[in-house]
Amino acid sequence: MEYEEPKFFHVMQYAAAADGDVIDMVSGNPDWEPPAALREALREYADLPPADFQYPPSDGLRELREAIAERRGVDPDRVVVTNGTGEANYLAMARALDRGAGDEALLMDPVYPYYPGKTHLLGGEPTLVPTARDGGLDVDAVREAASEDTALIVLNTPNNPTGAVYDLDAVREVVGLAEAVDAVVVVDEVYDRFDLAGSFESALTLDSDRVIVTSGFSKSMAITGLRVGYGVFPEAHVGDAKTRHMLVNVTGARPSQYAVYHALAETEPDYYAQSRELLADRVDAFTDALDAAGAEYSRPEGAFYVLARFEGFPGTMANVKRLVDEAGVAGMPGEAFGTARDEWIRFALVTPRATEAAERLADYFADGAPETPADPR
Amino acid sequence: MEYEEPKFFHVMQYAAAADGDVIDMVSGNPDWEPPAALREALREYADLPPADFQYPPSDGLRELREAIAERRGVDPDRVVVTNGTGEANYLAMARALDRGAGDEALLMDPVYPYYPGKTHLLGGEPTLVPTARDGGLDVDAVREAASEDTALIVLNTPNNPTGAVYDLDAVREVVGLAEAVDAVVVVDEVYDRFDLAGSFESALTLDSDRVIVTSGFSKSMAITGLRVGYGVFPEAHVGDAKTRHMLVNVTGARPSQYAVYHALAETEPDYYAQSRELLADRVDAFTDALDAAGAEYSRPEGAFYVLARFEGFPGTMANVKRLVDEAGVAGMPGEAFGTARDEWIRFALVTPRATEAAERLADYFADGAPETPADPR
Incomplete structure (x- = not known):
């Protein structure tokens, strides 16, 4: 397997250069306050x-x-x-x-x-x-x-x-x-x-x-x-x-x-409990919307991420770019994580806009997977 | 050649554990203010x-x-x-x-x-x-x-x-x-x-x-x-x-x-000029005292250090320890720096007590190298 790390940067740059408003669910950077x-x-x-x-x-x-x-x-x-x-x-x-x-x-x-x-x-x-x-x-x-x-x-x-x-x-x-x-x-x-x-x-x-x-x-x-x-x-x-x-x-x-x-x-245990609860709430809202979008996913027991699979929309770099352009949500292609999940897309929940992103995905996939564009050849 | 870095720590620990007051000229840590x-x-x-x-x-x-x-x-x-x-x-x-x-x-x-x-x-x-x-x-x-x-x-x-x-x-x-x-x-x-x-x-x-x-x-x-x-x-x-x-x-x-x-x-150029002048003054004072001690040395054109050679007192770990105990000055044995200077001892001038250290060395070597202690066997 090739060293795949640059794909993170590739997706982030693509999202940053996009015309419309894009919600970044690529990077694993927490978005909350550090301890006082x-x-x-x-x-x-x-x-x-x-x-x-x-x-x-x-x-x-x-x-x-x-x-x-x-x-x-x-x-x-x-x-x-x-x-x-x-x-x-x-x-x-x-x-x-x-x-x-x-x-x-x-x-x-x-x-x-x-x-x-x-x-x-x-x-x-x-x-x-x-x-x-x-x-x-x-x-x-x-x-x-x-x-x-x-x-x-x-x-x-x-x-x-x-x-x-x-x-x-x-x-x-x-x-x-x-x-x-x-x-x-x-x-x-x-x-x-x-x-x-x-x-x-x-x-x-x-x-x-x-x-x-x-x-x-x-x-x-x-x-x-x-x-x-x-x-x-x-x-x-x-x-x-x-x-x-x-x-x-x-x-x-x-x-x-x-x-x-x-x-x-x-730092009191309360600080850690609060970020954990914040994430748990985001997992709830995000997976509810994934249900609405008809996606398959596993509910995370830990960490920051949700892997989701949309029928007829595999987790390729091309599809991740379509989501950026057409749904305004940036995730990571599953093909960046080895071979087991190349049908999947990873969404990092470390953004206050996780719920909004989930709604965008639900809207985008509301009528099933979008048509694959015709091969330009 | 073996990896020699731990010798720095060995000498610093030895100096810290010594009974009397020891001037540390081992480490290359500047002792002056960082820029405001x-x-x-x-x-x-x-x-x-x-x-x-x-x-x-x-x-x-x-x-x-x-x-x-x-x-x-x-x-x-x-x-x-x-x-x-x-x-x-x-x-x-x-x-x-x-x-x-x-x-x-x-x-x-x-x-x-x-x-x-x-x-x-x-x-x-x-x-x-x-x-x-x-x-x-x-x-x-x-x-x-x-x-x-x-x-x-x-x-x-x-x-x-x-x-x-x-x-x-x-x-x-x-x-x-x-x-x-x-x-x-x-x-x-x-x-x-x-x-x-x-x-x-x-x-x-x-x-x-x-x-x-x-x-x-x-x-x-x-x-x-x-x-x-x-x-x-x-x-x-x-x-x-x-x-x-x-x-x-x-x-x-x-x-x-x-x-x-x-x-x-x-930061204005003045900041760098001041630390350079401080070091140049320490070089003057230290090399004057080395002259008084009858030591050989090269006057540094740059950096923080003076290598000195005292006749009949090679730069071994044992002699460096004697300097700690008997003169109250800690340097680095030349044998830690390859093979070319094993007769020499390195002194780092990043201490406000560089002049005092030089005087201690001058006193210690005033009547030539001290007697080598009799082999205990």
Whole structure:
């Protein structure tokens, strides 16, 4: 599979250049307020002495690492603070692929496009493994795909793009399979605060030395631009992860880490509950309209996204562009997420206009799929 | 050569744990004020709407890229804003080593320890090339070392640790050698604002498609913790550099980029002149005291550092620890910088106590090198 990430930018540029009013449901940028304590800490930081403008420790500000470790119930020495969850995934996947234990990475299909991209960058070979119709983990498919060449299995729960929250027993079985073929399991839990159905359990509770958990604050604090993520590594891998982090980035940005530390310490659970409720309301309104449009969809158990399928209107780039031009709604083509959902379109619910977008879709598909334009040849 | 970076931390920890008062001349963190406009921009940022807390463009805020391009006299499309100069060097070295044009990296000796570390990470093989006694570029030595297997030549000017500023004609000759063996030349110019002798010229003036220039604001704005650097890539390499940047880091921290953009636009030349003068005064005071101590040294033409050699007291880790305990001054052992200066010790002049440290050294070495303690066996 090709590295597909540029498609995000392609759709966003197409939508921005469109004539009419287009509702952007492409990007995964939260549209709500960051925690008040985060803004306050940035203000405070601006007045700190010059020494506080210098390198934090390479693995992150000590108080931040300790706060993360406490929340996650792990030893602070296992935590590496990274430049967003993106870097944490890069370090974790590098660790798995650098052990001389094989080149193959098993990625669940549909797949977040950065995972195959990172796999190729690191010299690995991605293999897409089907998931269940609702996006849930298909342990038998993982078992069938796993071999001596498998070095890495990447899971993402709550899942982008399907909204599935993996059952912990299924994750445990996958970790068992990983053990049998000497693979490392990377579990990206960046949407853990958006557990809409209340069923999410972290893979850290498995307490396995095969599991690296990655996460960050981009989504939970509505700060994708601050770039604060982290990896929780087993003892055997944390030293190498820290070395790679140092050689690539030296360290992450200190104002961001300072602000996130204070926001983590001072933000009440209510803040997270409110964004979760906001999303749940949007899911209700959006799926009601999808019903009206006669679309198939799975109701997300977590994360920000709804995958929808409109009969006779597959999720190609061409159809996504038609939706931009003719319905005024921009989504992501399912074909950008591997092979499993090329009939589908992903809509990100991080816009205050989600309901309006849903109504536009309901109107557009009211009389079934629009005619396919005649082939110009 | 082993990856030596941890020695910095080893010496800093040793100095911090020492009984008496120790002057830290180990780390390269500026000790002066960042620009006022930078603090002001951070305050402003704290009150921006939520959309400004989300991902900046992957290659950096547009206005920042344009300001850098204007200062550097290049097309903005060639500029990638990175997480510090460290990431810029990683991207640049990766580009050189990823072309299938060989595995060898020529690094000038003495060498900044991150360069061999990054070379190994990227699957390359470092070869150390001697420089002149004063740290200047030895073009004949580069010619002798270059071969068909050479994919990368790394230069750093103004130089850490020697303080040498490379003659532009010598750099041009090295670029010519690179062309002959299909190598890429990475020129790290992060100390370009600390051109104490006024002789620095950027390698960008060579206008060569073999040259990648890296730099950043960590040193010039006294903000090593903000992590804003950049690479200026030839057209043929910029696309691949952007892809790797996206796959590793997605993008850099937006508050930091916002603050640096405003500081760049609003800071008068006077600010940079003042830090340069402060350093020049410290060089005078420090080298006077080295004269009094009977030490050999080269007067730095640029950057922050003085390399000094004390007769009968080579720059080993053991001797550096003795200086911490017996003289109250912490430097970096020359053996951490390759093979060329293992008799020497590096002192970073980014402390207000540089003069005091120099006096301590003068006192300590007043009657020649201290006796080597008897071997305990």
